[in-house]
Amino acid sequence: MPPLIEQSFTKALFHGVIAEDMIFPYPEMTSEERQSTSIILDSVRRFFAANVDSAKIDRDHEIPKAVLDGLRSLGLFGLQIPTEYGGIGLSTAAYARVMQEIGGMDASIAVTLGAHQSIGYKSLLLFGTHEQKRRYLPQLATGESVAAFALTEPSAGSDAAAIKTRAEAVDGGAAYVLNGSKIWITNGGFADVFTLFARTSALEEGSKPKITAFLVERGMGVTNGPNEHKLGIRGSSTTELFLENVRVPRENVVGDVGKGFKVAMEVLNSGRLGLASGCVGVCKTLLRLAIARVEERRAFGRNIGDFGLIKDKIARMLAETYALESMTYLTAGLVDSKIADYSMESAICKVKGSETLWSVVNDTLQIAAGIGYMQDYPYERILRDSRVNLIFEGTNDILRCFIALSGMAAPGKALAEVVKAMREPIKGFGLLSDFALRKARAALGRERMTRVHPLLGREAVIFEEYVSELAVQAENVLRKHGRDIAEMQFTQLRIADMVMDLFAVAACLTRTTRAIERRGEDGARREIDLCSLYLNMAHKRLRQNVSDFARNDDELRKAIAGRAYIDGAYPFDVL
Structure with a gap:
């Protein structure tokens, strides 16, 4: 792999490189971890069946104290905290599997537990000193203390750099006084x-x-306002926080002073996998509901499951869920293998997870028909609970921009260095030679996959073709727009959607290859079919x-929107 390519599977795709060794074989838990995770899941299922009434939680806008105490007794507040600090010490994959189960049963509880550990105390695990961990983690592990992540402000949502909460050093730097909300x-x-973020320098233009x-x-x-009234996840607590001359000792700084943005981004990179795995769980719950409904609902003298349009929905839901599950646990495996950079993969899982769930819940409600709209049934509650995932932990719009720009950063740097080398050809001879060699290799043919099972040969060829196409299009738009690419969001959208589909296909290919190798063609037939169907959908x-890179209506869309901003509303009326 050329030195300019970071050790990230998806970032390598922007160079036309398929880093197969990073994703083959498909990761899996050890037998010991599978067994211990299964024990946790059995306990969770029994507890929820006996104690959790999701409809009541939704109506009352509150998770009962007895339920929270039960979750504490099961150790669910300390799933990833190391055992030396009183936690269970699960791997990323095992944690994701538990959060998948909880997400599939109750969204409010999943959000409460996820906010506590996926992002609330995650900064301690990633950046905390031993003394900070010793002081806080034991109580966080038992749930005696509950954590939260406090970044967003009225004027700083996706633009985290715009936060205004101030932290002024006092007593010669021995403490900070925080003010803001x-x-x-x-x-x-x-x-x-x-885990709270504050500005320690002036906000200067x-x-x-x-x-x-x-x-x-x-x-x-710290004080808080009342719980917000929300569309969904109504049992979770969502409030405003107020800080008025809150004194925090210097030893409570996480990471380095002035480096909090890095802490926030690393925490969110890690936390997005918990959200994606919860989406997998809800998709599986919805599939059970949808399949049961098509078996019981009749029209024109037969079960609606016999009709082609219903089969189309069920097949699509299954294929999309298979792809989401495959990429989520592939990414979890990458994290557990201690790969340094999984930021793009986790962002992809979050975007794909939330959008797959939104598609699946919409199709399930359509299959349910009239009862899907009624509060006596779970469908409408799950739909309301699901919508927030497209906003949580970085909106999907912002994450698409991040995916595209992050992926193009290294190719852009390479092109800039090549341009510079062309001005100084003697000094830049080595760089120009490497660039020429890469171009020559690309001209000879695209990179091939060698570890995909031969039964998936057609799918592998399509994947290879579009990896090459991604690299070509990324270079083309960088040459065309240069630094202005940061403003070209229609282009970013296409780039991001391409790499998201490619990562999903890659995850399906490696997982399905493992299934074939383990169980043979007949034994893995359903995985093969789902992989092929997802590839077909992604291919389109x-x-x-x-x-659309060459022929699109981007400027027309911009013009229409611009005129609407002037009008302030829809401009026509039939009167």
């Missing part, structure tokens, strides 16, 4: 410890912000995106 903080009404992460205890003076989108 945060909004939409999950667990905000009862959390004891907040054109200057790089210096943001610092702090561990702030409620007892230091990839082909369309490539076509």
